[in-house]
């Protein structure tokens with residue numbers, strides 16, 4: 001079976017006042033069906049830009065080169081119309097910074113509902129039910145009532161779960177999750193990771209999972225891509241990257257993880 | 270909510286009272302003696318004293334002011350005995366020039382000003398928002414540059430120049446429009462429309478240019494927001510993305526500005542009404558100032574203040590409905 | 601010495617239901633704690649348990665429904681005018697959502713200098729140099745001082761927020777998930793900076809975080825929140841070593857770990 005997502009030699013270039021700047025350089029990886037590729041790396045290394053390029057949502061001033069194929073469709077060469085049909089339905093994305101990624105003027109229920117109805121149609125009432133179900137699935141308490149609330153009325157972690165519910169509502173074949181659990185406590189995080197793993201197994205959803213939490217990556221990813229300054233420094237199976245890292249940067253990263261069992265030093269005296 | 274409204278209402282009353290007080294001080298105590306004005310050229314000291322008595326000008330200032338202020342709510346009597354004139358509430362006194370009740374004058378002219386204001390507002394909102402939106406969506410193209418250049422030029426033409434030019438071209442030269450007259454709509458709809466068309470155009474031009482630039486700037490800012498990226502990620506149609514996600518956030522701040530502009534216009538468009546000879550509140554203000562007709566000047570000042578203050582409250586209330594983040598919640 | 605004392609802080613949010621019915625939701629329920637001079641108090645707990653709401657109340661960005669707040673022995677619950685301005689100079693916040701808390705129309709330099717301007721403080725050297733120095737301290741490229749927030753990555757934006765909070769030398773910094781978007785090495789660098797400032801200038805921190813390993817490293821005391829209440833408050837060693845509350849135990853048990861087998865193999869190779 002062919003791969004779900006193929007990224008080959010992806011380069012993202014910003015045209016700035018001081019000339020072009022490559023923020024992603026020659027990144028290549030593939031995501032198979034029911035596979036999760038974890039992307040880790042330095043802050044500012046181009047992880048979000050890589051995922052935005054896959055969605056065809058790069059900001060103004062940025063351009064992508066290379067190849068991105070989703071299920072055989074050439075994403076970089078797709079017409080706006082084709083892209084629209086892919087987005088939200090076949091591939092969806094959970095954005096970093098949920099507060100600014102939700103429209104403050106509309107209830108969260110409506111924001112998820114419009115996505116569902118754009119691809120699946122149906123009555124508002126039917127969509128409403130799906131939305132409430134999606135919100136319940138991510139562990140939002142009292143979803144019937146809270147669907148009628150506005151983004152600012154939720155906590156950081158609740159907004160993040162709303163973004164997750166939104167991304168999952170059309171059961172996409174590819175989910176790109178950009179730091180989807182940073183604002184969640186470890187118990188809710190575990191619940192969300194379990195939900196994503198279930199979806200992967202049941203519907204064969206492929207996933208690109210970006211996070212700084214290496215322990216999370218080690219538990220969810222089948223393959224891991226390590227990025228630094230726009231470059232791909234290491235790419236391999238999770239086991240290989242965590243147990244036998246080849247690159248110094250990866251080793252340094254793994255050494256810097258604060259560990260819950262480390263002995264405590266003077267501060268807590 | 271109820272407490273909030275009560276608080277705002279108290280604020281409105283206080284502000285209007287202060288406006289009343291200051292205009293009264295300015296127009297009644299600092300300007301030429303009204304009695305002399307009314308009396309005219311052939312005048313005797315006795316006659317002046319008599320007028321003073323009738324108007325209550327011989328009383329101390331607080332009593333005069335209270336008489337005026339109470340009159341607005343309760344009506345008042347001028348003179349006594351056979352000369353007694355009752356001025357029903359809301360009493361704003363009588364014009365020194367025509368002896369007409371000032372309140373009646375206001376009631377008669379307000380519809381004209383309102384017609385001018387409403388028609389112009391519809392025009393400028395429509396033109397301004399559509400042009401601004403198109404410019405924002407086509408940012409950087411020739412259309413954007415042309416529209417914005419025009420808007421910049423348009424907002425710098427003074428109203429009277431535009432009014433006179435339009436009048437000269439359309440009425441005098443081409444004769445496609447009649448000279449404006451304030452006919453009621455029910456009498457002759459066609460003439461009504463033709464009469465108001467030029468004032469509408471003149472007033473709307475400046476505002477439309479301003480609103481086009483405001484709309485463009487707001488829409489461009491909104492399009493760069495992260496939530497617009499989310500909207501695009503959903504695969505919605507471009508029209509829906511723009512209409513639902515960009516327009517409302519971009520236009521909400523404009524409602525505030527619009528409310529204030531519109532309220533100010535209701536208080537009379539001085540220049541436009543005067544140039545076109547429309548008998549609205551604005552022309553009344555211009556005439557009364559020219560003739561130092563103090564009761565009328567006071568009335569138009571109060572009226573303008575009233576609209577601005579009420580407009581402010583309405584704008585705030587509307588804003589809390591439009592922006593969920595500032596909805597008033599009772600504690 | 602106690603720097604800040606929160607007593608019975610309560611916040612109820614009233615929202616209108618679909619039928620216009622009003623429902624009050626108690627997000628924070630009679631929460632009391634002290635922050636001592638020069639200490640780090642961590643607040644951990646369930647998502648939606650009221651941590652950010654508490655943070656906003658002690659930063660006086662949100663009016664409590666009930667309860668009192670003391671800063672340096674002075675009741676500031678209803679502080680206004682000069683007292684409030686003084687409080688704002690002493691207490692800074694790093695917000696949970698980096699992009700929403702930075703003005704998109706201002707350059708980084710302007711954002712970093714704004715608190716100095718409000719507080720009327722003149723930095724040593726020029727403003728520009730000061731902004732660049734702050735950027736360098738949090739690991740940002742000082743050459744980017746004229747960029748706008750949207751031109752940064754999530755973790756970079758978060759560091760702008762941290763730099764802004766440190767700009768005025770506050771006594772208390774409230775960090776709401778301030779390091780959650782940083783990779784572990786930059787995170788370590790920022791935590792090191794926070795600690796150094798604590799040593800040098802005696803800063804106190806209220807540190808809200810979900811990463812318990814980070815909390816354990818940086819905090820002297822930990823408060824655990826669940827459903828609007830503090831269910832446990834104690835020294836770091838006690839909370840992590842001998843948790844008393846059921847919820848705390850669940851939390852500690854759920855911490856994700858790297859496969860110990862992988863860890864062992866990696867250590868062996870090194």
Ligand SMILES: Nc1ncnc2c1ncn2[C@@H]1O[C@H](COP(=O)(O)OP(=O)(O)OP(=O)(O)O)[C@@H](O)[C@H]1O
Pocket residue numbers: 014016023042043044045046047048049050059061096750751752753754755756781783
């Ligand atoms: N509009 C822009 N102009 C120029 N450079 C930009 C712009 N937007 C982002 N960048 C740069 O692109 C680089 C990659 O950003 P990206 O958001 O992909 O990082 P990231 O790996 O997601 O980091 P983080 O973990 O902090 O979110 C960053 O160094 C950032 O400064």
Ligand SMILES: Nc1ncnc2c1ncn2[C@@H]1O[C@H](COP(=O)(O)OP(=O)(O)OP(=O)(O)O)[C@@H](O)[C@H]1O
Pocket residue numbers: 152153154155156157158183184185613614615625627646647648649650651652653654696
């Ligand atoms: N403006 C508001 N109106 C109504 N409810 C609100 C409002 N703000 C917050 N809440 C609710 O109050 C509770 C506490 O929110 P808070 O943001 O303090 O949580 P938190 O502990 O910071 O969670 P997280 O870790 O997810 O950020 C949540 O259930 C949230 O939905």
Ligand SMILES: [Mg+2]
Pocket residue numbers: 047048049096178753754755
């Ligand atoms: Mg990112």
Ligand SMILES: [Mg+2]
Pocket residue numbers: 155156157651652653696776
């Ligand atoms: Mg929070």
